[in-house]
Amino acid sequence: AQKITQTQPGMFVQEKEAVTLDCTYDTSDPSYGLFWYKQPSSGEMIFLIYQGSYDQQNATEGRYSLNFQKARKSANLVISASQLGDSAMYFCAMRGASQGAQKLVFGQGTRLTINP
Amino acid sequence: NAGVTQTPKFRVLKTGQSMTLLCAQDMNHEYMYWYRQDPGMGLRLIHYSVGEGTTAKGEVPDGYNVSRLKKQNFLLGLESAAPSQTSVYFCASTDPNTGELFFGEGSRLTVL
Numbered sequence: 001a002q003k004i005t006q007t008q009p010g011m012f013v014q015e016k017e018a019v020t021l022d023c024t025y026d027t028s029d030p031s032y033g034l035f036w037y038k039q040p041s042s043g044e045m046i047f048l049i050y051q052g053s054y055d056q057q058n059a060t061e062g063r064y065s066l067n068f069q070k071a072r073k074s075a076n077l078v079i080s081a082s083q084l085g086d087s088a089m090y091f092c093a094m095r096g097a098s099q100g101a102q103k104l105v106f107g108q109g110t111r112l113t114i115n116p
Numbered sequence: 117n118a119g120v121t122q123t124p125k126f127r128v129l130k131t132g133q134s135m136t137l138l139c140a141q142d143m144n145h146e147y148m149y150w151y152r153q154d155p156g157m158g159l160r161l162i163h164y165s166v167g168e169g170t171t172a173k174g175e176v177p178d179g180y181n182v183s184r185l186k187k188q189n190f191l192l193g194l195e196s197a198a199p200s201q202t203s204v205y206f207c208a209s210t211d212p213n214t215g216e217l218f219f220g221e222g223s224r225l226t227v228l
Contacts (some may be wrong), residue, residue: 035217041219045120045208045219050215091159093217101147101166101172
């Protein structure tokens with residue numbers, strides 16, 4: 001079975017600081033993908049970044065980077081130079097090859113609050 | 117440039133009433149999904165479809181039915197709503213080339 005664990009229900013960070021949101025996963029699939037989504041207070045789900053299990057380098061998208069440590073089964077999201085607009089709920093998700101139908105399994109989420 | 121569209125956006129039901137949530141996507145995606153989001157539990161998969169005329173159960177299918185009569189539409193039905201079905205419901209579809217999941221804006225359902 002696939003499982004995603006986000007151990008930080010909430011985080012508070014000062015504006016302009018970097019922030020790391022933790023995500024650990026459990027899977028027996030040799031091939032899998034890891035995703036991060038942002039959900040602002042308006043409710044929509046916004047795709048942020050993707051990491052494939054065979055990717056040699058950590059994924060980056062602008063201020064977002066994914067700290068992928070395969071041996072530790074962790075896929076932490078790093079946001080550099082945080083902004084007030086980064087305040088939102090963040091979800092880590094995984095898709096394993098054995099899941100079929102490209103289904104995603106989500107973690108519980110971390111609510112990030114950026115303080116001015 | 118609609119992407120994934122869900123209707124209605126908000127609905128209040130009384131226990132025992134029935135309703136249908138409609139999801140429409142204009143990206144020609146084969147795979148479509150219905151998730152529910154509850155506080156502290158993330159998103160959980162209710163049902164999914166891998167193509168027109170097919171449906172399958174996800175993690176939390178009880179109390180829901182689905183239909184995929186047309187490729188672009190995926191309907192989620194509640195035959196007899198219960199307060200435990202109060203939730204935010206998200207429809208999504210997958211781009212087969214990238215595997216990226218595209219979400220609708222969500223539908224907030226309250227069952228009294």
